[in-house]
Amino acid sequence: MERIRVSGLHKSYDYYTKEAGLRHSLKNLFSRKTLTKEAVKSISFEIASGECVGFIGPNGAGKTTTLKMLSGILHPTGGEASVFGHTPWERKNEFKRIFSLVMGQKNQLWVDLPAIESIYLNKCIYQIPDDAYERMLAELSEMLDVKHLLQVQVRRLSLGERMKMELIAALIHSPKLLFLDEPTIGLDLISQKKIREFLTYYNEQFKATLILTSHYMKDIEDVCKRTIVINEGRILYDGDFKKINELFNEVKVLNVQFSEPVPEESLRPLGCVTKRDSYHAVIELPKEHLKPVSRMLLDRFPVVDFTVADLPLEESIAKLYGKEVATG
């Protein structure tokens, strides 16, 4: 029962548009046109207990909408979801106890109070016994290295420190399931790394299931083995994050250094020149052209160094966003 099953889940939003100005405001009172946005279009997947799954896609792909449905904030337009045996949008208390939703763009902490006050409020809401609360608070605050900041007013904390406090407040009741919507947004590289390490620790220590959305691919690479890629409300890929590159392994990237300036026109017949300065070029080309193009480069150009690489992962993902690929 401790798994997530999603079948044909669908969400459309009805919304209105209005042009600027008083005249249009008045006109809108009497007649306004309803538009419909299909944010999530019949998606299906299963997630086993203890899995860490990355949920990625470009802006507006439908990630947050999906997380909101799975956590019961939104009622779907159609389809089914069973989350650890519960239908999320029934919002039963037993369901609310087993999960937490952390949104990098929204605070659940009271900014005028020290974080410990909000964390204590959650203790009361979830009726956590004193000893379990003290143990969990000590463990989480030590792991995140913010024990000395628990009594500081939240508005005086840095963005990274705030996110760590958000995590403590969200996890104080030891949820088995954690939805994370861009938890590292706006954080510096060190803080992002700390949050990633913490999420891995939480997954391993508590055998918790994690669903993580992020636009930072390092978050997904470090925390999640499996990735679901969504765009325009549809799933484009469901599988191993590292294998995304294999979908585009027909493309090779040549990085070439020259001893003297080479005009760009002379390189164009070799492939797609993606970066360029007088002494340096990056050329993308089909895998089967690699041998003849390398030979031609060495024979006809003043090459001092060159390397061959696969397409960078970010570029494969960008290509994936624009393309339908079978899941696997």
Ligand SMILES: Nc1ncnc2c1ncn2[C@@H]1O[C@H](COP(=O)(O)OP(=O)(O)OP(=O)(O)O)[C@@H](O)[C@H]1O
């Ligand atoms: N309340 C709403 N009313 C109308 N349209 C909405 C509403 N909420 C979201 N949408 C639209 O639904 C689509 C999916 O939005 P969603 O927030 O799920 O995307 P996302 O993948 O989380 O994007 P991002 O990475 O930018 O956070 C977007 O086109 C958005 O404009």
